[in-house]
Each structure stands twice: as structure tokens, then as C-alpha cells.
Amino acid sequence: MKTSQTYRLTAPSLESLQLFTETVPAIGSYEVLVRMRAASLNYKDNFYLAGAQGIQLPRPTVPLSDGAGEVVAVGEHVNRFAVGDSVAGNFVQDWLYGPLADHAANSSTTLGHGIDGTLTQYRVFNQEGLVALPRNLSYEEGATLPCAAVTAWNAVREVRPSQTVLILGTGGVALFAQQFASALGARTIVTSSSDAKLARAAAAGADHLINYQSDPDWHKKARELTGGKGVDHVIETVGPDTLERSILATRRDGTVHLVGLINPVGKIDPMLILGGTVTVRGVRVGSRQLFEEMNTFIERKGIHPIIGHRFDFSDARDAFAQQLKGPEFGKIVITF
Known part of the structure; x- marks a missing residue:
């Protein structure tokens, strides 16, 4: 049985970011197992560490909305991705096109908020909640895209x-x-x-x-x-x-x-x-359609995200501490 090293935020403080060993769930017919390779932080992540004045999560939650990795297994009916593909998760998992749906306006299907995020070695996604990375980007660069970009x-x-x-x-x-x-x-x-x-x-x-x-x-x-x-x-x-x-x-x-x-x-x-x-x-992030449109533009123009700080997976708390302090210039990335 495959296991995953997984961070969970058990309370709204930096000290409550805890590392667990968890069983990787079996994938369903339309699901994809991704070996996460990098994740990145955003200004919004400060609010999950702000105590009583911040965002209160309903349960211990895997943090971070932004991450990229490699497809390592696919369900029998998956037709959007294959093993070996490089992918990133869509910020709001079921916002595929058009305006933000009413049911998603409260972030109930947002990675790292209503559902578990990307700070884990393995994560199962529905195939509709993923996009292919631009071919000119590394996993670290691709991990910076879902929210800010x-x-x-x-x-x-x-x-x-x-x-x-x-x-x-x-x-x-x-x-x-x-x-x-x-x-x-x-x-x-x-x-x-x-x-x-x-x-x-x-x-x-x-x-x-x-x-x-x-x-x-x-x-x-x-x-x-x-x-x-x-x-x-x-x-x-x-x-x-x-x-x-x-x-x-x-x-x-x-x-x-x-x-x-x-x-x-x-x-x-x-x-x-x-x-x-x-x-x-x-402007509140965007749909999967906009994400894919942007990725085409990034690839065509040869754009590379600006990364300011890199941290190892084992030093995830230090990455959050840097975000609280404020990045000097460029995105903060955690590599797995």
C-alpha cells in the first residue's frame, strides 16, 4: 500500500503545520494520481496562519492551492492525461469555464481551503481539475501558476x-x-x-x-x-x-x-x-479555460515565472515563515 508524506494545517498558526504519513487512496475511473514535485505560496496563505483573525478551516487541511507534478497513474476512463504528463491543479477544481459558479463562491471546491491542497507527495485529482503544464516550464515554475498567474x-x-x-x-x-x-x-x-x-x-x-x-x-x-x-x-x-x-x-x-x-x-x-x-x-482567479489559454500564451511567448525563494519539502515551515515575512522579489516555491 502506497503512502504519502503529507502536511496538514491543524489550526490557524505556523506551529500547527504538521507532517503526517498517510495512505494514498485508490483512484476512481475518472481520477488521476499525481506525484507532486513542487508547490508555491501566495499572499492569501498568510490568512490561514493568522489565528482567530484569520481564515478558520473546518478540519485539518492539506494547505496550498498551487502545485505541479507528474501523472503516475490514471483511472480506466481517463482521456485527458496519460502517465508521465506534467500537470498542475486548477485553483477551483470544478470551475471549468464561464463565470464562477454560485456553489464555488464560498471556496468549497478550492484547493487548500474547501478541499485538501497540494503540500503532499501524492494527490488524487479528478481529471477535470488538472491542466497540462506549458512545455517550456519546470515543475517549480509550473507550481507558481494556479493562483497568481x-x-x-x-x-x-x-x-x-x-x-x-x-x-x-x-x-x-x-x-x-x-x-x-x-x-x-x-x-x-x-x-x-x-x-x-x-x-x-x-x-x-x-x-x-x-x-x-x-x-x-x-x-x-x-x-x-x-x-x-x-x-x-x-x-x-x-x-x-x-x-x-x-x-x-x-x-x-x-x-x-x-x-x-x-x-x-x-x-x-x-x-x-x-x-x-x-x-x-x-478579479477572482479564473476558470480552467483561462488557465489553459494562459499556458498556451506562456509557451508561445517563452515566459518564465520569477522565483525568489526555494525550500525543500522538509523545510515547508520555513517557506511559510518567509511568506509571513514577505518575499523579497518573486514567488516562494517548495520542491519535493
Whole structure:
């Protein structure tokens, strides 16, 4: 009987991340057994370690939504994958296309939340909950895609070469948005409070840089960089603290893509939206269809995710500790 080394979060604290030896379940007719090779962390994973103020899981849960691995067994009716294929799990397992289904809006079928995640040596998936990795990516790179990359792709996929995209910060979603927007031919403006991070963003292809600490009126600077017109798109990764300035940085009929809420509490003046004829759009990851579309784009453009920290499977707690501290630049990856 095959066993798997599996991490479970037994309570909302770093100390409660425990390693167990568990039996690998038998696969059903439409299921796939994946030998996980890498997993990655996201900002959202901080909330699972935040005690009474964080996200309370209903049971000891295998953490992390993002992971990639190799297919090692398939059920008799599986027709999407074969043994040896390189795959990643879809963030919301049964969100295949179209808008997010009502039943999934509470994250009941989200990896690492409603169902067990990817921080385990072996995991059984329904074949519909997997996508093939881009052929140009390693397992480590592929493990960074399901949450941050799909969110970024959902936000920028309609960007055109003549347009300008303002990207707030250099976190996981922001870096993918910068890479995708640049590959789509758009001009990018990146903000950060760190000149060192801005230099790395420039090395990754950013066209214009704004240090919002030394230039707190960064929205005005963004307008200056567009000849006063305003940017076409804003990748808004912060929330109420910056949303009004993001709207003010946006041209008429432009779009603010709200992809993150570092501070979920606050208010905005709706007249800024109405008067500026700006669309504010909430982005919540994306479907399997968008994931596969993005993977085709990544492969065609030769894009490689930016990895900032690598940890061994045995050092998973250290990876979470680094996420709580904040990655310096790039994704945090755990290799198995």
C-alpha cells in the first residue's frame, strides 16, 4: 500500500503545520494520481496562519492551492492525461469555464481551503481539475501558476499593444501581470516603495517606474507618463487604501482590475467612477479555460515565472515563515 508524506494545517498558526504519513487512496475511473514535485505560496496563505483573525478551516487541511507534478497513474476512463504528463491543479477544481459558479463562491471546491491542497507527495485529482503544464516550464515554475498567474492573466488578457498598464507593487500577481502585459506589447508602469525592487522590475521588462514612497502622488505621475490622458488599465493589488488614486490614474473608459485586498476595510467616492466613466472590475482567479489559454500564451511567448525563494519539502515551515515575512522579489516555491 502506497503512502504519502503529507502536511496538514491543524489550526490557524505556523506551529500547527504538521507532517503526517498517510495512505494514498485508490483512484476512481475518472481520477488521476499525481506525484507532486513542487508547490508555491501566495499572499492569501498568510490568512490561514493568522489565528482567530484569520481564515478558520473546518478540519485539518492539506494547505496550498498551487502545485505541479507528474501523472503516475490514471483511472480506466481517463482521456485527458496519460502517465508521465506534467500537470498542475486548477485553483477551483470544478470551475471549468464561464463565470464562477454560485456553489464555488464560498471556496468549497478550492484547493487548500474547501478541499485538501497540494503540500503532499501524492494527490488524487479528478481529471477535470488538472491542466497540462506549458512545455517550456519546470515543475517549480509550473507550481507558481494556479493562483497568481491565472489572476494576472484574467486581468490583462484583453490588453492591446497600444495601451498602458499601471501595476501596483511587485508581488506575485503584479509580476505576472507585468510579464504578460509586456509580452502583449503594452507599455507598463510599476510602483513600489523599494528602489531595489523597481530595479528588478525594470530588469524584468517594466517600462516606467514610480517609487510611491518618494512620490506619493503616483497617480498624477502615471497621468504625466501618458500625456495627461491616464492609463488604460490598472492592476490594483492593494484595495481601499489605493483604489481612489487608481481610479484617478485611469483614462475615460479605462478599467481598474481589483485583484487584491491587503486592507479589506475602507470606502471610496463613487463619483470618481461615474465622473471618470471608469470601470472597476473584481478579479477572482479564473476558470480552467483561462488557465489553459494562459499556458498556451506562456509557451508561445517563452515566459518564465520569477522565483525568489526555494525550500525543500522538509523545510515547508520555513517557506511559510518567509511568506509571513514577505518575499523579497518573486514567488516562494517548495520542491519535493
